[in-house]
Amino acid sequence: MSPRSASVNEELRRRSRERLLQAALELVGEHGFEATTLGDIADRAGSARGLVSYYFPGKRQLVQSAVHRLMHRTLEEALEREPHTEDGRERLARAIDAILGLARDRPVLMRQHMAGLLQAEGFVQCPEQRRLSDLLGDTVARYGSQNVTTDYPMLRAVLMGAVYAALVPGVPMPVPALRAELFQRYGLDWDMGMPPDHTGAEAQQQQEQEQDLSRFFATGERIE
Secondary structure (H helix, E strand, O other): OOOOOHHHHHHHHHHHHHHHHHHHHHHHHHHOOOOOOHHHHHHHHOOOHHHHHHHOOOHHHHHHHHHHHHHHHHHHHHHHOOOOOOOHHHHHHHHHHHHHHHHHHOHHHHHHHHHHHOOOOOOOOOHHHHHHHHHHHHHHHHHOOOOHHHHHHHHHHHHHHHHHHHHOOOOOOOHHHHHHHHHHHOOOOOOOOOOOOOOHHHHHHHHHHHHHHHHHHHHOOOOO
C-alpha cells in the first residue's frame, strides 16, 4: 500500500479537528463546561484522547475555538443567505442579528464563551477566530468604514457587550432592546437583517423607557 500524500494527511487532520470542535459544542451545550471532560469530547468525536492535546492546549481553548467556529459559520450563513446582497448596511444588520441570535438561542455556550474570555488565557488566536475576524472586518469595510483597523475592534466590542448584557444572570437585557440600540448606533433601519417578531416601535418604546429610568436615577429629572 502506498503512503498517503501530504494533502490527504492534511485533510484527515482537518476532519479530526472539526469532529473535536463539533463534539465540544454538543457536550458543553448539553451538560455545561465543568461537567464536560476532554475524554468525553474525544469519545463523542470518535477520536483518540491524545489527539485533543495534539490540537488544543486545554479544554478552555478547545471550547473557545468551538464557539468561534459556531459564530463564524452562523455569521457566514447570515451574510450569504438569499436574497444575496452586497449592500453594506444590510450586511451589517445581518451580522448584528446573527450574533445576538446566538445569545438568544445558545445561551449556555455563549455565556461560557464570555466567561472564558475573562480568564487568564484571554482571547484565543485560532483559525476559527481568524475566519470570524475576517468576516466582521469585511462587513465593516462594506458598510463604508474609512478606518477598518479602528472600526472593526469597536464593532467587536459593542457586539460582545450586547451579548454580555443579554446573558447576565437575573438581569438580562431583552435582545430586541439591544438590537434597537445597535441599529440606532449604526444608522440601520429596523426592517433590515432579521427583525424579531415584535415591531421596531415596541422595541424603541422599551429602549426609551430604559433611558428615562437611567436619566432619572442619574439626575433626578422627572419622567413625563
